[in-house]
Amino acid sequence: MMNFAVKLSNGFGPSGCETEIRELIKQELKEYNIKFKTTFLGSLIATKEGKIKDQRVIITAHTDEVGFIISKINNDGTLSFRKLGGIDDRILPSKKVVIGRKRTKGIIMFPQIHLFPPKDIVKLKDLRIFIGATTMEQAAKKVTIGDYATFATKGEIRNGQLWGKALDDRIGCFVLSEILKKNWNIGITGIFNSQEEVGCRGIKSALHNAKGTYGLAIEGTTAYDIDDSLDISPSTELGLGPAITIIDRMSIGNPNMIKLMEFAAKKKKIPFQYKRTATGGTETYFLLRNKQGLPALCISVPVRYIHSPLGMCLETDVKNTISIIEQWLLELEKKVEEK
Template identity: 40%
Template sequence: MLLKRLSEAVGVSGCENEVRNIIREEIKDYVDEIRTDALGNLIVYKKGNKDKPKLMLAAHMDEIGLMISDITEDGLLSFKPVGGIDKRILVSKRVLVGKKKIKGVIGAKAIHLQKPDERKKPLDYKELYIDIGSKSKEESEKLINLGDMATFDTKYKEIGSNIAKGKAFDDRIGCLSLIRILKEDYDFPLYGVFTVQEEVGTRGAKVASWDINPDLALVLEGTTAADLPDAKEEGYSTVLGDGPALTIMDGSTIVDKRILNKLIEICEKKELKYQFRRFTKAGTDAGAIHLSREGIPTAIISVPCRYIHSPVSLVNLDDYKTATKLVHNFCQEIERGGFSNEKIN
């Protein structure tokens, strides 16, 4: 299953090769052009009527992770976070380190040895380490290099009522939607961009949008779902099973109202479930894209993801399917002339 392969692939920011190779192989026979730019973005192009708007669809390949920063004399690995990680969830998690995917476990001082005040706060990164079973620094250095990345060792599985469990659904679920769309044919210029380094500052999207300079853009994302018993409803952000989430504003952009209204119109007409994303602090690739050149009208379609930025996340596969249908219908609207080619006046 493609989502399983994408989820289990290693793609910490700056090391997206494995994910990129899976996607390239999957879409190479469906696009007219395919290339990788200097930063690592995978950019594909499908030809179409040049009198119609040029659309850029973007989904990021990278995931949060850890970077090895030191190897102690007894062979343990010190590390730093790559992207936003909750320190509270790190202890005892299984990880894969480096290109050889060396298995390890994140360890810390046993709770029996901790002082009372230590038990009341999350352990700092300097108090954590990755144990790969080595007896010495020399033994670890034969397997690990400083700067190697580590990712969570999580297997994909479908559970419950059409729920998928796995890592990196932010944003491998968006990548999957984009792959599905690229296998369709539309009569307008379409760029699909699988971006790099979103989790550390939307870096890939910045250079790709400047290069392509589209007339409009859609970002396909995974987003926070905090629909849990200890959270008030207004703090849920999104809810699993209520359809894809449309953003009005977040920490990096106010989305283009013309695109947003068209997405809502499509959902209402096609009877597609949708919801609004209610959490506004975080940002996405849209923050970089909409500021490129003289400005690019941009909107965001997200799949709710429970326990995001953790070793194990959950998504509702119906939300993903509906999000993909929404993007497909939006593309058909462009094909029918639903937007002009003048920055969607």
């Protein structure tokens, strides 16, 4: 079951270049009676009809990941680049990347310790990617300015853990895909958004193309549960189940929807936790404040080391996230039918 999650994690999809991820999802969901539509900004809208005609849940997850865009080919054949999304510059030196349509392999170079004193921190503008070319002409055969790039990481499952890149938010895409595979009385519109990491841009345009009455955003969120000398709290912890966001920097979850989620969890004895930091923002903000303003909330899978080449989440947390959403949908259907 988790194989598709690994496939999604391995997919190429820096913000602004999510085609491969969209295709993976369409392929996976093609036999499930779903209507697809792609927006100009690259969000994939997956509509599934239910018996209940006038009510519909919009569930979002984003397909993009933090990555890079090539900004210059230098005389020595190396490439300069800019970041897409929030990446700690310190993780970049000596990482492998994959670039552009040809999926060219590259290495972020780092001068040797002997010649570059340890107190110096390399700046983004001084980082270069080596692709096996030593002249501008050689490099131009493999890449072009404007090519997108991401970390070259091959994901895997081991010890019940999913290790890989881009779990923020391919793990959300995986959960949403699993939800869409099942049949529901209430209509479901799944939006696999583009460009979340560069300012939730995909959802802003996608919501012009989708109508709903309730909203849910699925995320892969920060879990730094490994150190007790913390800057701030660990945010979430692995193994405690999906995390409900009550408040973050951009939004406050709808209290009734949160109550319904807690009720669903307790009824089925599904473990859950609350996200304990109010940093960062999610697509929930746009669900809450778009034209109609939907009652919406955010639920997340705790992930260690998001926004880096290698992160990790637990299979059990992922499965519990699917279960809690399924039960929430059942409770929501009941509530709607009672009305």
